[in-house]
Amino acid sequence: MSIHSEALDFVFGPDSTGATPEERARTSRRLYVRSLDQLAFDSPHATGRRLTAEEALSAYGYEVLQEVAEEGSALLCAGPHAAAQAIRTQRDFLNLDVKIVASRAGLTPQDVERAEQGGRWPLAYYERIAQALGMDERYISVRSSPEGNEGITVRLRALGDERPRLTSSAVSAIAEAAWVAMTQIRLERGLGFQSRLSQFVRSSNYGGPGYPAYRHGYFLANQAREKLALGEGPLCPSLRELCEDVLGIPVIQTSLGEWIAGLTVEAGDSRAIVLNIAGQNSSVFVRRSTLAHELGHLLYDPPERLDYLRVDEYDELDRDAREIRDPVEQRANAFSVEFIAPQNAVLDTFRTNGGATSNGLRAVVDSFGIGPTAARYQIWNALERRISLMDIKMQGRGEIWEWEAKEGYAVAYHPLKGTPSSRAGRFSAVVIRAAQESLISWDTATNHLRCTRTELNSAIESIQEMYPKVFGHTA
Numbered sequence: 214m215s216i217h218s219e220a221l222d223f224v225f226g227p228d229s230t231g232a233t234p235e236e237r238a239r240t241s242r243r244l245y246v247r248s249l250d251q252l253a254f255d256s257p258h259a260t261g262r263r264l265t266a267e268e269a270l271s272a273y274g275y276e277v278l279q280e281v282a283e284e285g286s287a288l289l290c291a292g293p294h295a296a297a298q299a300i301r302t303q304r305d306f307l308n309l310d311v312k313i314v315a316s317r318a319g320l321t322p323q324d325v326e327r328a329e330q331g332g333r334w335p336l337a338y339y340e341r342i343a344q345a346l347g348m349d350e351r352y353i354s355v356r357s358s359p360e361g362n363e364g365i366t367v368r369l370r371a372l373g374d375e376r377p378r379l380t381s382s383a384v385s386a387i388a389e390a391a392w393v394a395m396t397q398i399r400l401e402r403g404l405g406f407q408s409r410l411s412q413f414v415r416s417s418n419y420g421g422p423g424y425p426a427y428r429h430g431y432f433l434a435n436q437a438r439e440k441l442a443l444g445e446g447p448l449c450p451s452l453r454e455l456c457e458d459v460l461g462i463p464v465i466q467t468s469l470g471e472w473i474a475g476l477t478v479e480a481g482d483s484r485a486i487v488l489n490i491a492g493q494n495s496s497v498f499v500r501r502s503t504l505a506h507e508l509g510h511l512l513y514d515p516p517e518r519l520d521y522l523r524v525d526e527y528d529e530l531d532r533d534a535r536e537i538r539d540p541v542e543q544r545a546n547a548f549s550v551e552f553i554a555p556q557n558a559v560l561d562t563f564r565t566n567g568g569a570t571s572n573g574l575r576a577v578v579d580s581f582g583i584g585p586t587a588a589r590y591q592i593w594n595a596l597e598r599r600i601s602l603m604d605i606k607m608q609g610r611g612e613i614w615e616w617e618a619k620e621g622y623a624v625a626y627h628p629l630k631g632t633p634s635s636r637a638g639r640f641s642a643v644v645i646r647a648a649q650e651s652l653i654s655w656d657t658a659t660n661h662l663r664c665t666r667t668e669l670n671s672a673i674e675s676i677q678e679m680y681p682k683v684f685g686h687t688a
Contacts, residue, residue, distance in 0.1 A: 216275075224275070224282045225266055234275045241266035244654065245281065249296060249336050249354050252277060253286035261336050263656035271403075272351040289355045296339045296354035297331035303346040304329075307388060309381055317345035317385045319633075319663060340660060347388035349395070379524070383469045387487065390465040390635050391478050394485030396661065397463045397640045400647045408461030408483060412440060413512045419540035426540035430547025433513050437552060445558040447581050451619045452504045452553075456486060457639050458682045462511065464504065466490050467635040475503040476524045477511045484511050490634060493527045497616045498584035502549050509548030514541065533590040554581035554588065556595040563592050569604045578607070582616040627679075628672035632662045642680035645673055 216234065225237040244255035245264045252273060255263055270278055273289065280287035292298075304314055315322045318341040328338050340350040416433065420426035438444070441459065448455065456462040463485040469476075471492045477484050486507045494500045503525070510523055518541055525542070534547035559577050566576035577588045589605045627637040636644075641662055648658040659666055677684050 224278050234270055238267040238270040245269045250290040251286045251288050252281055263654045265651045265654045268653050291356055294331045297329050300342045301329040307384055309385055313381045313385050314345050317389055318342050344392045345389050347391040378472055380470055386467045386469055390467050390487045393465050393635050393640055394463050394478055394480040397643050398480045398483050400643050403652045415515045416513045417515050419544055426544040427534040427547035430544040431551045434548045434551035445555045452501050453620050465635050466638055472526050474525050474527045475507045477507050497613055497620055501582055505549035505552050506545050509545040550587050550591050554583045554591055559591050560595040572608050574605055574607050575609055579612045628675040629662055629664050631664055636662055639680055642676050642683040646683050
């Protein structure tokens with residue numbers, strides 16, 4: 214349905230341009246403010262969440278903005294206790310206590326308890342709690358059941374029952390990471406960033422008699438390298454850049470305890486990788502293996518195998534793929550090692566540098582950024598196990614610092630020191646770019662990054678240097 218230009222002028226202002234509400238919102242200078250109950254035009258004394266016209270249109274629709282233009286405000290609330298009921302129901306379903314949610318949201322337990330009781334508490338309290346629970350905070354109080362990653366919520370509850378080692382803290386971290394992924398993908402699409410996931414055809418081939426799963430993992434790794442024009446040598450760019458900049462896959466970093474290595478999560482019709490920054494992933498080589506393992510799942514596992522949320526443990530990642538019984542994990546492990554360090558190239562590097570009697574193993578570790586154990590198995594398998602595994606020994610230590618610099622995962626270097634690790638990666642750059650393009654307001658940006666406007670202004674230049682491709686610059 215077309216809308217007359219006069220009506221669009223009335224809603225978005227005469228200085229806006231375009232023939233559709235979306236085009237007008239993108240060029241409108243109008244700001245809105247949202248409280249727990251309603252949406253109105255911004256004013257100097259307003260205390261709610263400030264929103265750009267595009268942000269308000271995307272979340273609440275044209276009819277709501279038309280009502281604001283006609284009446285000065287529009288009611289958003291689905292009921293007097295909608296927000297309280299939504300967060301309480303979600304917290305109970307995830308089996309999280311108030312202290313865990315409060316810590317994740319950066320609030321006190323008393324803040325969470327008061328919010329769950331209802332009443333006119335600051336909207337920011339409800340937003341933070343919703344984000345910590347993996348819910349879309351834009352719809353808190355607007356809908357009795359705000360949108361979020363419902364499939365992940367159900368899977369998290371099931372995993373909590375199945376795996377006692379999945380602590381409440383880890384469940385909370387995964388829920389919030391799912392919110393980060395969902396938000397980052399939505400903002401990147403609004404900015405016009407493209408994902409290349411559709412180029413990869415999912416495979417239900419997990420091997421069989423005469424063709425074990427690890428063989429197909431090797432095949433898929435080489436196929437992925439060919440699609441991405443990576444050749445057979447060491448990966449360039451880094452794995453993180455490959456996932457985020459080339460493939461359009463968010464990589465979320467957060468602490469998941471000592472036994473989870475990483476996982477893939479559904480985010481709308483896309484997916485993201487969540488990488489644990491605790492435990493063995495403190496080693497850049499293990500971190501790279503974890504990321505490549507999750508990439509193997511994400512690119513090639515059919516949806517029914519991924520099941521909204523797939524969790525991988527450290528126990529499986531440092532083993533030779535042939536030793537793993539689960540064909541899904543066997544294939545992913547084989548994909549990981551072959552994607553990082555193809556056997557043919559590994560064998561050439563190993564022999565060129567003196568083989569087992571000299572620096573062959575260390576050369577493979579240094580050249581391909583792979584851990585000594587995984588490199589040893591890859592060399593052994595490339596040699597068709599004609600020598601003893603114990604004869605392939607490491608001479609000296611690998612050049613870890615070079616790979617740490619290439620991967621650039623260290624959240625300690627992020628200029629916004631108060632921003633949670635889950636939001637301190639590319640997400641922070643996407644949020645800033647979205648605010649610069651008026652896709653979201655600067656008020657929303659500071660809410661997402663847990664900082665003040667002054668802190669954000671002082672960090673923008675550094676974040677632009679860390680993630681130049683987000684801002685349209687070459688690295």
